[in-house]
Amino acid sequence: xxxxxxxxxxxxxxxxxxxxxxxxxxxxxxxxxxxxxxxxxxxxxxxxxxxxxxxxxxxxxxxxxxxxxxxxxxxxxxxxxxxxxxxxxxxxxxxxxxxxxxxxxxxxxxxxxxxxxxxxxxxxxxxxxxxxxxxxxxxxxxxxxxxxxxxxxxxxxxxxxxxxxxxxxxxxxxxxxxxxxxxxxxxxxxxxxxxxxxxxxxxxxxxxxxxxxxxxxxxxxxxxxxxxxxxxxxxxxxxxxxxxxxxxxxxxxxxxxxxxxxxx
Amino acid sequence: xxxxxxxxxxxxxxxxxxxxxxxxxxxxxxxxxxxxxxxxxxxxxxxxxxxxxxxxxxxxxxxxxxxxxxxxxxxxxxxxxxxxxxxxxxxxxxxxxxxxxxxxxxxxxxxxxxxxxxxxxxxxxxxxxxxxxxxxxxxxxxxxxxxxxxxxxxxxxxxxxxxxxxxxxxxxxxxxxxxxxxxxxxxxxxxxxxxxxxxxxxxxxxxxxxxxxxxxxxxxxxxxxxxxxxxxxxxxxxxxxxxxxxxxxxxxxxxxxxxxxxxx
Amino acid sequence: xxxxxxxxxxxxxxxxxxxxxxxxxxxxxxxxxxxxxxxxxxxxxxxxxxxxxxxxxxxxxxxxxxxxxxxxxxxxxxxxxxxxxxxxxxxxxxxxxxxxxxxxxxxxxxxxxxxxxxxxxxxxxxxxxxxxxxxxxxxxxxxxxxxxxxxxxxxxxxxxxxxxxxxxxxxxxxxxxxxxxxxxxxxxxxxxxxxxxxxxxxxxxxxxxxxxxxxxxxxxxxxxxxxxxxxxxxxxxxxxxxxxxxxxxxxxxxxxxxxxxxxx
Numbered sequence: 001x002x003x004x005x006x007x008x009x010x011x012x013x014x015x016x017x018x019x020x021x022x023x024x025x026x027x028x029x030x031x032x033x034x035x036x037x038x039x040x041x042x043x044x045x046x047x048x049x050x051x052x053x054x055x056x057x058x059x060x061x062x063x064x065x066x067x068x069x070x071x072x073x074x075x076x077x078x079x080x081x082x083x084x085x086x087x088x089x090x091x092x093x094x095x096x097x098x099x100x101x102x103x104x105x106x107x108x109x110x111x112x113x114x115x116x117x118x119x120x121x122x123x124x125x126x127x128x129x130x131x132x133x134x135x136x137x138x139x140x141x142x143x144x145x146x147x148x149x150x151x152x153x154x155x156x157x158x159x160x161x162x163x164x165x166x167x168x169x170x171x172x173x174x175x176x177x178x179x180x181x182x183x184x185x186x187x188x189x190x191x192x193x194x195x196x197x198x199x200x201x202x203x204x205x206x207x208x209x210x211x212x213x214x215x216x217x218x219x220x221x222x223x224x225x226x227x228x229x230x231x232x233x234x235x236x237x238x239x240x241x242x243x244x245x246x247x248x249x250x251x252x253x254x255x256x257x258x259x260x261x262x263x264x
Numbered sequence: 265x266x267x268x269x270x271x272x273x274x275x276x277x278x279x280x281x282x283x284x285x286x287x288x289x290x291x292x293x294x295x296x297x298x299x300x301x302x303x304x305x306x307x308x309x310x311x312x313x314x315x316x317x318x319x320x321x322x323x324x325x326x327x328x329x330x331x332x333x334x335x336x337x338x339x340x341x342x343x344x345x346x347x348x349x350x351x352x353x354x355x356x357x358x359x360x361x362x363x364x365x366x367x368x369x370x371x372x373x374x375x376x377x378x379x380x381x382x383x384x385x386x387x388x389x390x391x392x393x394x395x396x397x398x399x400x401x402x403x404x405x406x407x408x409x410x411x412x413x414x415x416x417x418x419x420x421x422x423x424x425x426x427x428x429x430x431x432x433x434x435x436x437x438x439x440x441x442x443x444x445x446x447x448x449x450x451x452x453x454x455x456x457x458x459x460x461x462x463x464x465x466x467x468x469x470x471x472x473x474x475x476x477x478x479x480x481x482x483x484x485x486x487x488x489x490x491x492x493x494x495x496x497x498x499x500x501x502x503x504x505x506x507x508x509x510x511x512x513x514x515x516x517x518x519x520x521x522x523x524x525x526x527x528x
Numbered sequence: 529x530x531x532x533x534x535x536x537x538x539x540x541x542x543x544x545x546x547x548x549x550x551x552x553x554x555x556x557x558x559x560x561x562x563x564x565x566x567x568x569x570x571x572x573x574x575x576x577x578x579x580x581x582x583x584x585x586x587x588x589x590x591x592x593x594x595x596x597x598x599x600x601x602x603x604x605x606x607x608x609x610x611x612x613x614x615x616x617x618x619x620x621x622x623x624x625x626x627x628x629x630x631x632x633x634x635x636x637x638x639x640x641x642x643x644x645x646x647x648x649x650x651x652x653x654x655x656x657x658x659x660x661x662x663x664x665x666x667x668x669x670x671x672x673x674x675x676x677x678x679x680x681x682x683x684x685x686x687x688x689x690x691x692x693x694x695x696x697x698x699x700x701x702x703x704x705x706x707x708x709x710x711x712x713x714x715x716x717x718x719x720x721x722x723x724x725x726x727x728x729x730x731x732x733x734x735x736x737x738x739x740x741x742x743x744x745x746x747x748x749x750x751x752x753x754x755x756x757x758x759x760x761x762x763x764x765x766x767x768x769x770x771x772x773x774x775x776x777x778x779x780x781x782x783x784x785x786x787x788x789x790x791x792x
Contacts, residue, residue: 026292026308028554028595032720037765042720044554045624047597053628067292069311069335071597096309100317190513192296192306237301238509246764249718290556290572331556333575333599360573364581454777456560456570501565502773 001179001217001262006253008209008218013039017059017207021200022046022076024066024095027193030241031062031200037248038222040204046075055082059207063116064093064196065106073106077113084114089206089215092116093199098128111159117212119155120164120199123148129155145169153178162212164202166195170220174213180263181217183224185231191241198223217262225259226251265443265481265526270517272469272482277303281323281471285464286310286340288330288359291457294505295326295464301512302486304468310339319346323471327380328357328460329370337370341377348378353470353479356380357463362392375423381476383419384428384463387412393419409433417442426476428466430459434484438477444527445481447488449495455505462487481526489523490515529707529745529790534781536737536746541567545587545735549728550574550604552594552623555721558769559590559728565776566750568732574603583610587735591644592621592724593634601634605641612642617734617743620644621727626656639687645740647683648692648727651676657683673697681706690740692730694723698748702741708791709745711752713759719769726751745790753787754779 019035020043021028028044035042045054055061061083063076083090094107107129111119119129123143130151145167152163157175165171170181188194202219209215229251230243283299284307285292292308299306309318319325325347327340347354358371371393375383383393387407394415409431416427421439429435434445452458466483473479493515494507547563548571549556556572563570573582583589589611591604611618622635635657639647647657651671658679673695680691685703693699698709716722730747737743757779758771 024308025289025553026296029293029557029720032554033765033769036718036720043624044552044595045628046595047630049598050596050628050630053630057627067308067310068314070313096307099321100309100314102311102314102317190300192293192300234510236510236513237297238506238513241297241509242506242766242770245766245769246762249764249766288572289553290560293557331572331574332578334577360571363585364573364578366575366578366581454564456557456564498774500774500777501561502770502777505561505773506770 002257002260004214005218005221005256005260008205008215009222009251011208012204015208016041017204018043018057019060019062019200019203019207020045020054020058021062021064021203022072022079023062023064023196026066027196030193031197033245034197034248035200035204037245038201038204046072048075048078051075051078052082055079055086055088058083058088060089060091060203062091062093062200062203063110064095064199065103066095066196068103068106076110080110080114089117089212090114091118091120091199091203091206093196094119094121094125094129095196097121097125104128115159116161117206118162118164118202118216120166120202120216122166122195126152126163126165145171149173162216164216164220166198170224172213172216172220177213179213179217181220181224182261183221183259184227187231187234187237187240188227190237221256221260221262222248222251225255228259229255266521266524268478269482269485269520269524272473272479273486273515275472276468279472280305281468282307282321283324283326283464283467283471284309284318284322285326285328285467286336286343287326287328287460290330291460294457295461297509298461298512299464299468301509302465302468310336312339312342315339315342316346319343319350319352322347322352324353324355324467326355326357326464326467327374328359328463329367330359330460332367332370340374344374344378353381353476354378355382355384355463355467355470357460358383358385358389358393359460361385361389368392379423380425381470382426382428382466382480384430384466384480386430386459390416390427390429409435413437426480428480428484430462434488436477436480436484441477443477443481445484445488446525447485447523448491451495451498451501451504452491454501485520485524485526486512486515489519492523493519530785530788532742533746533749533784533788536733536743537750537779539736540732543736544569545732546571546585547588547590547728547731547735548573548582548586549590549592549731550600550607551590551592551724554594555724558721559725561773562725562776563728563732565773566729566732574600576603576606579603579606580610583607583614583616586611586616588617588619588731590619590621590728590731591638592623592727593631594623594724596631596634604638608638608642617645617740618642619646619648619727619731619734621724622647622649622653622657623724625649625653632656643687644689645734646690646692646730646744648694648730648744650694650723654680654691654693673699677701690744692744692748694726698752700741700744700748705741707741707745709748709752710789711749711787712755715759715762715765715768716755718765749784749788749790750776750779753783756787757783
């Protein structure tokens, strides 16, 4: 599995996939910088007039509903429909699903519009996809990632996608196979948009790995390892944010090999 | 007064209040990060469809008119009306009020929609609330904070709210009682959105202190002290921005006790 | 030419020109911070209701089409028309022109609305202004800056403006006279919005130098020199971003004099 991550990082750096993000206002800068740091090429564009033209050149599409509004949902649907038609992998980040009916409903409409290759969220968000009674607290999860694993497996099989549950342990499952990662640092939760950044990186890896399970796994491995390298150097969440980008940029094969804590 | 600040910081860190921001595009990332660094839980959401659902779980609501537009004003009004109904404290940051009639007028409409618990602005912005002849220069104030103090006291009594005027000296008044703080660093003015961050932190403290005067005072104390700690370490506005978040995160009781320069 | 740059930096720092940006969501924070760091005063505002009021107090107007949408185009046109009427210099950054017909067409409409004093873009973007067959890859250029120089000269003469082509070598031309700069660092391409920041700084210098050729030249000199100072200290794109702001803030006459690599 280490070799898969190493190969995928190499491929991202060599091919610089064009990762198209329709994401929230809070994290646009961070996610663009994370994509650049790992070697991908970010695009942020949401005008319906150019959706088809962009999707045609995209390597992958990342949809993130953080600062949702009606007009952006239209852009997301249009982009997702184009991506499905052109067989470009879609990553969906259902930020805050379960918190308001508007979000939960929007996520369902998006999934019906086009099947994502990968859905990445925290436990509360993943549980909300199944109409489970969810305890959410704003956009943060109040459930442990393991609590959403059974739901994730069922949904992954039903929708034919890979689901990634972020948390202290990350789970990545396609319903048949489940991988886990225990990298990262608690300090990452004190930087806004780290989950959104994970989804953006997932877009980069989904573009180079035909198997979404290993694409998502590689992204979460890179995320966690760069995060823990950054946390070792950081004096707080401010310095973590910049050290994280430096760590992504400088991430070496031996960082991956020596640090990856993965399970099956 | 020091004890009040210490108690409020402890309460923010323990209860992690959900601070809902409808704010401007420029500072969303900074203000979310500042709230996370101090221990609060930020939410950024503006869709009318989910305003009521969010306000129901909010601990406080922060309205900031930095990058104003018609549709966002509608969201602000809806959120403020819900917050008033549900008795959630509202913090209003009238960015650039006095600069254009559109802003001045919008602030008045917002205040009429629902009474804020706290209004925080620079001297020009506060003066503009009273229709004073204001000299503004873009979004920066050209008046000293003391010049707006009489106006602030009158408005605070009239509207039954607390008004905080930021500047070299910060004044916080409810009309009857006036507090002042002389912390901070001139370098903070070279980082965009420091005023907006002050308003966001005010939202966190308004959520834990039933008295808006002491909530606002605590926020400005934390802001100024973290800012001056950061400025001591910074080599310019770039490093100030990250050191500020680290300082907020690491802020200790002794930092507060040894540095607070407050007056009555 | 060094003296021109030194004089312009001094003027920006002394007069703190009000640079009004209608720009993209990704870079608003960076560009505001870069303007503050060099000593200018940034404003971000896009509501049609206040466009005329803002343009009246603006020192210059920067239009950047990064995250384009219909309603923002209306704001851009209104602001540009006002700026033309009030003779305020306009800087246009045609982000991604050539990538989609929507962008290419929008840039043409903007240029027809009001003649920019300066257009700054990468080679692909500049070539697209002339309907050249352009190879673009998302928002990044796949052409060297020199490849767009002849087109830039023709357009500059035809439209009566200055055109700046960013790249490893930057070219600045008004059609009759052409300047070049070879400062900067490849690491800058790994930070999102560095081109947008160059355009914002161009707005600051266009406000103090009546000759757009030297305004644009000064901005690119400052950009490149601050970028290479920052790159020398940075361990990656994260630390580059903050060191860049520190370098802009601390930029000295001797930094300019000893580092500027300019050609005619």
